[in-house]
Amino acid sequence: MRHQFELRVYYEDTDLAGIVYYANYLKFIERARTEFIRELGIDQIALKQDEGIVFAVRRVEADYLTPAKFDDQLTVQTSPDAVTGARVVLRQDIQRGGVTVFSAIVTLVALGETGQPARMPAKIRLLLQ
Numbered sequence: 001m002r003h004q005f006e007l008r009v010y011y012e013d014t015d016l017a018g019i020v021y022y023a024n025y026l027k028f029i030e031r032a033r034t035e036f037i038r039e040l041g042i043d044q045i046a047l048k049q050d051e052g053i054v055f056a057v058r059r060v061e062a063d064y065l066t067p068a069k070f071d072d073q074l075t076v077q078t079s080p081d082a083v084t085g086a087r088v089v090l091r092q093d094i095q096r097g098g099v100t101v102f103s104a105i106v107t108l109v110a111l112g113e114t115g116q117p118a119r120m121p122a123k124i125r126l127l128l129q
Contacts, residue, residue, distance in 0.1 A: 003039060005032035005076040009068055019067035025102045026060065029092040032076035033106070036090075040127045051121060052113040058087070059107040066101045068094070074101070083128045086110045086117045 007028060015021045037044060037055075048054050068074055075095045082089040087109050094102040112118035120128075 001079060003032070003036040003078045005035050005078070007031070007074050007076065009070055009072045009074060011070055014070050018070050020069070020072075022064060025062070025064070025094060025104075028074065028076055028094060028102075029078075029104055029106065032078050032092060033090065033108075036078045042124060042127060047124070053110050053118050053120065055088075055108045056111050057106060058109045059105075061105040063103045064101075065103065066099070068096055068101050072096050080128055081105065083125050085119045085125070088120075088128050 009020055013020050013024045034044075044055070073096070077091075077093045077095065079091050080088060081091050087107060090106045090108065092104045092106055093100050110118045110120045
């Protein structure tokens with residue numbers, strides 16, 4: 001399963017050199033993850049209200065391969081690598097014209113109301129696999 005999210009680089013996303021500021025890649029992949037989860041049919045607000053579970057980023061391993069620039073059209077590809085009871089590992093690549101400019105492995109954990117790791121409901125795990 002691979003999800004695609006399209007975006008354009010705006011002036012506000014760039015630094016003085018006109019290239020995407022490094023922290024903004026994390027924003028881009030966050031938006032893509034949110035849309036990926038939404039398109040799977042997972043309502044994160046309902047998950048919090050009904051199950052007391054939220055997702056949090058536990059780890060990001062990022063590779064900045066080549067700079068993206070103002071007005072570039074980018075595609076964020078998101079695909080699950082592993083799903084366990086309380087954790088999801090996603091691969092997220094940002095491409096421009098089929099060339100990968102940024103790549104990340106993101107580990108999400110499910111947290112309960114106390115902030116401790118919590119098991120995801122089985123239906124959520126199945127959707128993420």
